[in-house]
Amino acid sequence: MRLLAFAALALLAVTQAEEGARLLASKSLLNRYAVEGRDLTLQYNIYNVGSSASNVSHTVVLRPLKAGYFNFTSATITYLAQEDGPVVLDWAAFGVMTLPSIGIPLLLWYSSKRKYDTPKTKKN
Incomplete structure (x- = not known):
């Protein structure tokens, strides 16, 4: 019985120690319209829902230089723990x-x- 309890505690400790960052990211356009020659504001939010929970927000201001259609696709985030x-x-x-x-x-x-x-x- 003691061996089983020790094994369960050891397994729990290993799973807690290996838990690292789990990131959720979102990108949102803060302007209603994207207009040529006017500022376009994008906000990136990164949420860490892992062991050390914290949030980071970055705001980027861009200025479109030419008119036309633009596809706002999803962002790719890479990180090194x-x-x-x-x-x-x-x-x-x-x-x-x-x-x-x-x-x-x-x-x-x-x-x-x-x-x-x-x-x-x-x-x-």
């Missing part, structure tokens, strides 16, 4: 930016400590 990709870059930038504010006082303290910690020789 990376484990901690932008997080590592953010922490590296944070480390580089905080290095002067921590490093300069540390060097000043160390030089002062070294100057006053040297034992003086006694003269007899």
Whole structure:
């Protein structure tokens, strides 16, 4: 019985760990008419319904240059899942930016400590 419960928990943990991003995307035309020489606004919405739910919205403004029929087809979205990709870059930038504010006082303290910690020789 314990083995069955352990196997069920292990299977549940594996399925939860492998769940990644599940994206839903939509494209909508915000203008009523597409007119030559006037701005045409498209909005792209990307919804992540996977393990880390979040939404992203992008708005694009285009200007049609010539008259005619245009087929607004569906967009194709490709993405590459990376484990901690932008997080590592953010922490590296944070480390580089905080290095002067921590490093300069540390060097000043160390030089002062070294100057006053040297034992003086006694003269007899």
